Amino acid sequence: MTTRPMSAREDEPLLNPNARSYRTRSVIILVALVIVITSVAGGLIGLPFVRLIEDAICQEHYASRPVEGGLFITSDVDEAHCKVDAVQARLAYILAIQEMLDAIAGFTFALPYGLFADRIGRTKVLALSFLGIWLAGCWAGLVVWQRNLFPIWTIWFSTAFQAIGGGPGIPMTMIYTIITDVQVEAERTNTFFYVSVCGMIADLIAPTLAASLMAVSPWLPFTIGISAMAFAMLLTLSIPETYHARTSLTPSPSEGSSNAQTKLYGLLHHLNQILAMFKSRSLCLIFVSFVGEQLILKNSGFAMRYVSKRFSWPLSRFGYFMSARALVGILIYLLILPRISSFLQHRMLFSPLRKDLLLARTMGTILAIGLFLAAGPTLGCVLSGLLLVTIGSSSTTICRSIAAHFVDSRHVASMYTFLNLLNTAGAILASPLLASTFVLGMRWGGDWQGLPYLCLGVLGTISAIALFLIRRGTGEVEEMEDDGEL
Template sequence: MTDDNESIQYVPPLTVSLSHSSSLCSRSPSPTHIRIKSSSLWPLLLLLILVNMANSLYILPLNRVVEMRLCREHYARYDPSLLQPDGSVPEKMCKVDEVQKQLAWLQGIMETTFVVCDFVVTIPFSFIAERFGVRVVIWLNLIPRISMSAWALVVGNYYHTLPTKAIIAGPFLAILGGECVFSSTIFTLTSALAREYVERASYFSYISSISYVVAFIGPSLASFTMSQNLWLPFWLSISLLVVAAPTIKMLPETKRRPSAPTTPTTTADHVAEAGPLLGKPSPSPSRYYNAFETGPGGFRSISHAARKLGRLIAGRKNFQVLLVSFFLTALASSDTKLLVQYISKRYEWTFAEAGYMLSAKALVNVTLLTVVVPRVIRASMSSRTVRGSEIWLNYLGAEASIAISVVGVLCVAVSYRFWMLMAALIIYALGSALPVFTMSLVKSPLIALVDSDIQDFSIVMLTKTLGSLVGAPLMAILWVQGIKSGGAGLGLPYFMSGSIYLAAALVVTRLKF
């Protein structure tokens, strides 16, 4: 990291900023930048910890809440004598195919709904970021996260009033922003804080490792707390998100002023730029943000932005290749959403027991991304003698990570013993360094244009979200078919995932150096 007394050029972290840098320069003065101390990375890391931990505490018990409702309905219909006096059923009895298939469908629908809503609002939210600043966007992003935990509490407890399918209503609040908006903001801010390649790659590694540290602690914490009380993880999740709200205030502000100053100015909290980065330029400051107008004007702005997105991708063959690989790897990694259900069903474990297994997998991720990858990168770059060798390092790192993922996911698919699954998850976890190398490639001279990282990261996050959008229903369908088949058929989603990872590896080989 840079010293606290040092500063770097700051790039405003719009969630989606699609105008080509050359067209921006041709229509307005050079944008004003604010210089930020590297200490600004710490509020970002703290926010990431709080949000990811809250999400981890939500996901695992949600499976049990939905399963509990479905299980109660199943036995009430077919064998009421097995119901306990309070109407509940022991979790071990809920691993029957009928209950697990319904659970897979509901979880698939919820995941797809969340991703669709997130994807649809990403571009409109970029206008909000431009006018009101990124803090507002992240604050809005907390609303659906808090509401989904609260809704799980309501649906889980009011089973006499609300049907089980009411749980599907929760993800619709992603209309206020989801993972695409949040992640693109995090990656762009992280990139802005780095001075050069080694530091940027290390920062990406730190960001990824934070996620995996939480992935290590989160499932164990969720498993422990839900063992004490099923509703406790949801209350903890809500509390962490409430604490995260004031943390956002410590992030650098990016709100645009309605008019650009004639000479560049800098302040502690704001960055002013001439004209919007997204949408058509307006002749007067009061009309800069015609995306907020009612009527056809706003739609024309979004259409204009979409056309600029296409122009930014067109003609950049390497960028197109990398986007295809991002789509495929996001599609393949959708199998991780099923992992806790897969472990619980295949080995007839409780969700709390499966949560501890996920923590063991995350421990490998943490070690890889906090120790191994940064040291390999620094050792390789300190001894480089050939210009552009960092591109080769990223390329080889990406290919190796994908190859390891192929082997790991196929081992998960064929694991019918506990020790086999443990070994398979360790192998699979070794491929988790992939985002470090692929995100660094986006910023490298092989891909990036001058000052295009904001736009490129936004397009990457949209592409990854699109991959998740396709992957969520696909994996749910394959999982249901796997349950019907039974035995080795339970690994069907992971066999498909391995095939998709292999396709991604072949796509990456088409990069031109």
């Protein structure tokens, strides 16, 4: 691995500056629109789906057990009766296994689809991933709808559809790769901020909308969300392809390589690029911080169940808090962080890397503090902690930009593929960790119900320390040689 100053992409055609600027804006606008639609769809699906599963488990639980007053339930169960430990423990178990299976599938397919992105293009892989996610959602909805026919645990089979497109981690991998393909280094972090805002705007709208529609029926927002996901999948195909294949990385036909040999060469080359990243101490520290933060941020769905159980909040009420939390996130990403970023770069004359490191360390520290507060004994303390977690979660966005400083532009897709592997590895570890500590905290009772967030707080501290250990003050990139030497 050698170092050299960051330069413009050598494989891109020379474009008129105005034409390139127009192309960049067009790509980013389409990507932002896709993010908004899919995030709204996810918000409309997530909250009611948890309620539908909770209701199904509740129906089974009370089928042979009386509730208060000695009455047996034979139809709908009031949500208040579903907050008992037995129902919540099984709900946590069902969802934890589902999340873990999805993460394992994502980990398995991330590398092949990262390779496909360098072969068939970013947008095609992005569309395939949305297709797999949509089919998985349809299957899970079918299981809950026909719960007399399918046991509730058969929602786990939805994981099989993740083989199409690589699972839920692939979309953001492709989106960050597309943005890195078209955006200049100095503007990349701010663009990441603005793209993140698109998801937060959806988070602002979707939970409140879902909570309102759930008053009619949980099925109403779920059905709208599934339909919106299908539309986003089709819209993805309109995004211009940003990747231009480099023939130097592929054996020429004159070499007599068979199709299988060509694919094997490509896979080995892709693996070699990823392994070569471990020569960089800075990248390794970023990876440590990133996987820790991904473990933490997988708590977003868990937080809903945690607050609902611990403080007997209806799930629909937590939807309104999610909207308030999204509003805070929008203010941070859209107004505060970009202005601080511009001030550091243009007034303080920080290099892009130095500026990103300062922001990441600050946000990482806020994240750790918020996690410990979320383990607190009162509702106000917990909600305040979750708001700080929302603010501090921007460190993961900044880490993606920091990582791009340390690899050559030719290897950005490989680097983001590996970050997706770390993302799914974090999900694999997070699901059983949160479920087991949640059940253990309920068993111990009292303030120990905050045990999951105590554990996450320790992980957040480790992630923040890793960021402080990065000592890289130059604007150089560490370039992985094409000769494959490790």
